[in-house]
Amino acid sequence: MRELAQNAGRFRRPVQRSAAAARSIRTVSRRTAGRRLAGAVHRAVAASPRLVSRPNATGSRRGTAAVVAAMQATGVRRLVVVSAAPIATGPSPGQPHPPRHDPGDGFFMRHLGSRLARTLFAAHNADLALTEDIVRASGLDWTISRPPQLTDEPLTGHYRTAYGRNIRGGTKVARADVAHHMLRVLDEPDSIGQTVGIARPGPRR
Secondary structure, eight states, X not given: OXXXXXXGGGSSSHHHHHHHXXXXXXXXXXXXXXXXXXXXXXXXXXXXXXTTSOOOTTHXXXXXXXXXXXXXXXXXXXXXXXXXXXXXXXXXXXXXXXXXXXXXXXXXXXXXXXXXXXXXXXXXHHHHHHHHHHHHTTOSEEEEEEOSEEEOOOOOSOOEEEEXXXXXXXXXXXXXXXXXXXXXXTTOXXXXXXXXXXXXXXXXX
């Protein structure tokens, strides 16, 4: 989802094209739509930028605004968006006074990791924070996924999640597992209106 949003600016009329795509989805069967959605989500997460990349500084919020407008125009309500773990403590117009620490962050993230991420990826994180503002104000049935560093490991179907906080000790997660979780929460009413931390399983004890 994040990659689709970042590339939406390439289209001359993203709102109209997104609306047309949404209308098209509504005309196919639930099974066919599910298969297409699964493929789209997996491709989007698989293509999401690495930590060393330099994504468009406004692509996420512009693309998300276009998608939200199309959904509102066509009556599509369920929206699942990928953000990032550091956004929990980042300021935005919709959250001008964020918590100093995320309740799921451990010692390293509280005192160094979050600060480092905000410094290295300031423009990208600001874009994602504004993206979250758009999603929250949309009036749609939204869920925001906040993964840490994404990896190219294959799908495992095993990961830790938590509502409203990051995952303690969770520094990485596979893109394929994020896509898997996004599809899973589509049918979980409890996830509506929630941010969800996600990370790979912790070490066995």
